[in-house]
Amino acid sequence: MINSSVQPTNILDQDPSCSDAVTTLFTVLLSIVTLAAFIGNFVVIVSFIKTPNLKTSTNYYIVNMAVSDLFCACFNWPLFAAEGMLTSRQFISDHLASVVCKLGMYFRGISQVVSVLSLVLISVDRYVAIVFPLKIVMLDRRGLRLTFLVLTWIIPIVCGSPYVFYTEVVKVDDKTFCRTVWSRLLKVVFNFIGFVIFYCAPLFVMTILYVRVVKTVRNRPNAADKTQDQMNSKRQKQQQKITKILISIVVAFFVCWTPLCIYLSLKMFHRDLFAKDKCLVFLALFFYLFPSFSTAINPVILFLFSSNYHQALKNMSLQVYYFFYEKFRVIGHANRRVGSSHGQGKVVMTAYVRGETASTICVKS
DSSP, rough: OOOOOOOTTTTGGOOOOOOOHHHHHHHHHHHHHHHHHHHHHHHHHHHHHHHHGSSHHHHHHHHHHHHHHHHHHHHHHHHHHHHSSSHHHHHHHHHHHHHHHHHHHHHHHHHHHHHHHHHHHHHHHHHHHHHSSSGGHTTTOOHHHHHHHHHHHHHHHTTHHHHHHEEEEETTTTTTEEOOOSSHHHHHHHHHHHIIIIIIIHHHHHHHHHHHHHHHHHOOOOOOOHHHHHHHHHHHHHHHHHHHHHHHHHHHHHHHHHHHHHHHHHHHGGGGGGOTTTTOHIIIIIIHHHHHHHHHHHHHHHHHHHHHHHHHHHHHHHHHHHHHHHHHHHHOOOOOHHHHHHHHHHHHHHHHHHHOOOHHHHHHH
């Protein structure tokens, strides 16, 4: 679990006149990414719920990632504010900042690990489905799948508990930072174990499994029967497409989180490298923006390259369009009726004053 905002010891030298444009830029960027993450992951979850053919084991784990990404997007902002990244000064109370700091670090760590474990389960599911297709029934059982999903949350909830007890808001001049306040040795040990268990090991396992999956799909022999051969060819292309999508999600996740791992490692062992980072640009980039990109990019990959999710998005968009179209049509019709009745009233009143007959009124109206 690698999720600790470690600041340099010489932060006192920080330039208080750092331009507000830097803070504004990162706030705007984080706002855009967060909004995209909220909308994208929410639509993924709703698409899964409303589309029967999406209810496969792989999609259960994808939705599990979407839920964890929503958690990450939610707790990014309070943590961002507690560290004084929104303004040059802390604008929330000390007690609230401490609570936000603890919960922000805790749930960000949980979200990261849930996503990693979900990716591992997806890779295992695809591996068994393609390499050992007759055994996929064993993994597709509802009880076993539910157990895996629950474990993806229980494991990080337990392993991330030190963040609740050892994370505090530290003030340096007019700046606030969210730090783990244990000894340097414990910090190194905790981060190293988290890095190995929840980063290196999953990446290694997924690499091995997907390499085997790709080889199996490419080397699968063709059937002798022409009709069967066409069916197998279509199924093979579909499996290749699904595998590419899932590999893209894995690559995107690790590309977005790797800068944070490098940043924290350098912070622990080479603090002097960041002595000139007066505006906390590296903190904003590697601790907030890059991890946030991972929460927003998965829905983009799914809706662009998965035909099932693309069709689900299209159907939802049409439903929303017709819903609002019908609402506005009814409102417009009601307004026209009201306007028409008002217009008739005016004509009647005018005719009455002029002493015109009803037949003349009808002709003129």
